[in-house]
Amino acid sequence: MALQASDAVVPGLGLPSLRSRLRGLDLWVPAAVLAAMAVACFLVPLFGHVPGPNAGVLSQTRLPPLSRGHLLGTDTLGNDLLSRCLYGGQVSIEVGLGSVALGLMAGGVLGILAGYKGAIYDSSIMRLLDMILAFPPLVLALAVASYLGPNEQDVIFAIAFFTTPATARLARAQTLKLREREFIVAAELAGHKAWYILRRHVVPNVAPSLLTFGLTLVAVAMIIEAALDFLGLGIRPPEPSWGSMIASGQSYLSTSPWIVFVPTGFLFVTVTSLNLLGNALRTRWARS
Amino acid sequence: MVLNLTQVIGRRILQLIPVLVGVTLINFLLLNLLPGGTAVAILGASATSQEVTVLTKELGLNRPVMVRYWDWLWAAVHGNLGHSLLTQQSVASLLGQRVPVTAELLLLAFLIAFVLSIPLAVLSAWRPRGVVDRISNLLAMVGLSTPNFIVALVLVLVLAIHLRVLPSTGFQPLSAGLWPNVQTLIMPAVAMSLVLFATYLQVLRGDMVDQLAKEDYVVAVRARGVSTWRLLVQHVLRNSLFGIITVVGVNIGTLIGGTVIVESMFSIPGVGQLLVSSIFSRDAPVVEGVVVMMAIVVVMVNLVTDLLYAVLDPRVRYGATG
Numbered sequence: 001m002a003l004q005a006s007d008a009v010v011p012g013l014g015l016p017s018l019r020s021r022l023r024g025l026d027l028w029v030p031a032a033v034l035a036a037m038a039v040a041c042f043l044v045p046l047f048g049h050v051p052g053p054n055a056g057v058l059s060q061t062r063l064p065p066l067s068r069g070h071l072l073g074t075d076t077l078g079n080d081l082l083s084r085c086l087y088g089g090q091v092s093i094e095v096g097l098g099s100v101a102l103g104l105m106a107g108g109v110l111g112i113l114a115g116y117k118g119a120i121y122d123s124s125i126m127r128l129l130d131m132i133l134a135f136p137p138l139v140l141a142l143a144v145a146s147y148l149g150p151n152e153q154d155v156i157f158a159i160a161f162f163t164t165p166a167t168a169r170l171a172r173a174q175t176l177k178l179r180e181r182e183f184i185v186a187a188e189l190a191g192h193k194a195w196y197i198l199r200r201h202v203v204p205n206v207a208p209s210l211l212t213f214g215l216t217l218v219a220v221a222m223i224i225e226a227a228l229d230f231l232g233l234g235i236r237p238p239e240p241s242w243g244s245m246i247a248s249g250q251s252y253l254s255t256s257p258w259i260v261f262v263p264t265g266f267l268f269v270t271v272t273s274l275n276l277l278g279n280a281l282r283t284r285w286a287r288s
Numbered sequence: 289m290v291l292n293l294t295q296v297i298g299r300r301i302l303q304l305i306p307v308l309v310g311v312t313l314i315n316f317l318l319l320n321l322l323p324g325g326t327a328v329a330i331l332g333a334s335a336t337s338q339e340v341t342v343l344t345k346e347l348g349l350n351r352p353v354m355v356r357y358w359d360w361l362w363a364a365v366h367g368n369l370g371h372s373l374l375t376q377q378s379v380a381s382l383l384g385q386r387v388p389v390t391a392e393l394l395l396l397a398f399l400i401a402f403v404l405s406i407p408l409a410v411l412s413a414w415r416p417r418g419v420v421d422r423i424s425n426l427l428a429m430v431g432l433s434t435p436n437f438i439v440a441l442v443l444v445l446v447l448a449i450h451l452r453v454l455p456s457t458g459f460q461p462l463s464a465g466l467w468p469n470v471q472t473l474i475m476p477a478v479a480m481s482l483v484l485f486a487t488y489l490q491v492l493r494g495d496m497v498d499q500l501a502k503e504d505y506v507v508a509v510r511a512r513g514v515s516t517w518r519l520l521v522q523h524v525l526r527n528s529l530f531g532i533i534t535v536v537g538v539n540i541g542t543l544i545g546g547t548v549i550v551e552s553m554f555s556i557p558g559v560g561q562l563l564v565s566s567i568f569s570r571d572a573p574v575v576e577g578v579v580v581m582m583a584i585v586v587v588m589v590n591l592v593t594d595l596l597y598a599v600l601d602p603r604v605r606y607g608a609t610g
Binding site for chain 1: 306429444445541548552582
């Protein structure tokens, strides 16, 4: 997604060719890991022979990894951990992407508007968003989630309360920088309407850095989601999610640590890859 | 127009008033206008609509929201944040009991992060791309990607379950002695400090390498024959530590959020655990009080770090446009 969007901007900024900037293992390794994770979570349960996330048998509880029929072992109810991690990954990915997509849209619009229009738009929008940012993200999500309810959609909304102002700040800063550039001034002098300039020049140039920032935000959103589940205020068992799996394995940490560390591994690999990919893209934008 | 320091401080404190009003208003509206609302939250989803109406009236929640906000604000300004629905204890006194514990935990986390990140950052900047630099870069990456509850679980598994050197949960107050107190706080503090450690390491290292490459004074000091090592420790590090002050302000929100999880995991009786337990017991006044207090702390810490920066570095003192 980020790569396609960056595609569109290259001619406008006169940057080195896209191809030369997309080389390097630091970019492709995390991208490949993320792609593999997405395929595993969304496609393998559809087409592969994966037992149901709640199809556990009580005679097969707490089997260690590499047991017969259960590659990553089973949990306290005999459920297959690999299967639960894959289904749980769907939740994490959906919540991560959903809350960041909401944040990018709402925050992007507000931030660009504040940066481009300035004056009263700028001060009123940004003051309000800064106040929302004063609330610690997890605390805000906790408070909102506790009133809304423990389902996926509400968790997405709860986290979007944080992703929106965070995105808006960056969108505003980027728009302010762009406003001084010659091609925007030229477009204004040529008599183009504000709406046209925003759509044709501002949005395509702000989008790449917003999407790169979005990758880091997805990582943060996934951690918040896992934390909400972990505290019992997000997705709840029996519905699988990485956070709630970690929480429910906690009491068996001394005897069956894999119940905690299998979902932990999934979360860690995904979050690390998102951060690495974000870093790789950011250094490429900074170089140009 | 250049303002003097007192004017800068006075101005920022005046600007604080609308921000505080705004933060309390957002907190109030958010927790009162969400679907469900307090009465449903207290009674649970299975309550009949009649029960909800009765309780709503009893709690005075049927009055217009702005009237209720004004009453709340008026009482809050006088130090009255309401009473717990569960224990009838005043929210202010509950906070009074819990805040010192959380403050100690946060201070310990900051201390650990500083003690570990500063030497590593200096060593990394001393030989960029050397072995130490590469290892600390990796550590920083891992630190930024690991949620605090995972760090906590690993610590419990290794230190409490396998090595049995620390208790896995529980809390001893400072009055029980320094060592028992630190023993119960060290694992939660380390769990929270990993993100701070990673951030400080990256910021400090980056800033020091930048200074070595760009600043004129570095050339001047080097020309006097001072070794890179002494230059780093005596001059560059001191300048870079300024930059960290801003990062502390930026991080405080995430850090306070972290107390919620870590305190619940380790049964530490701080503000974070109070928030989680009152969410579960549907104790709305306490939830409101804790959330608004946390937001105010974030605002105040940001103000203090901004001002400290202005005091320490005259270049950032505001002009007329500030």
